[in-house]
Amino acid sequence: MEAPVQQIILEQYKAYNKSKEAYIDRNFATNRFYTSLCFVILFMALLTHHFEPNPWIMIAVCVLGMFTSALWWLNVDAYNTLIKIKYARVLEVLEQSLPKQPFREEFSELNSSRVDKSTFVFPDVQKIFAAVIFLSFGAIIIIYTFFYGFKNITG
DSSP, X not given: OOHHHHHHHHHHHHHHHHHHHHHHHHHHHHHHHHHHHHHHHHHHHHHHHHHOOOHHHHXXXXXXXXXXXXXXXXXXXXXXHHIIIIIIIHXXXXXXXXXXXXXXXXXXXXXXXXXXXXXXXXXXXXXXHHHHHHHHHHHHHHHHHHHHHHHHHHO
């Protein structure tokens, strides 16, 4: 391959890789947002219990927390899918025209370690955290329902 063409491909590769990194940074910012929002909602549930122990308000706050956690889970999936398809595939194709292919090597190593279940990648941790928070809000609803009794909640 001619040197100018390879240089153009290398510049495209660099630009796409920089774009991918910016996208990953937005992903981290989004995760910080959801983490903060879930803890604010959890704090709201604590305040609701302390100042206004109305079971309906507590259930509404916890449903909001469960909804937020579910959105977080879906957001992690969406970012992960876009990173895999939009960036990883394109970078892989661009790398085929370059003499060295570090992204492909790194990706194959990561995939082989994931098959052996020896590596935990960040999206897995994000999903676990979102699921734990979702289940925590669900547990609060169940405990609150049993503590106040179904008769007290229904009137």
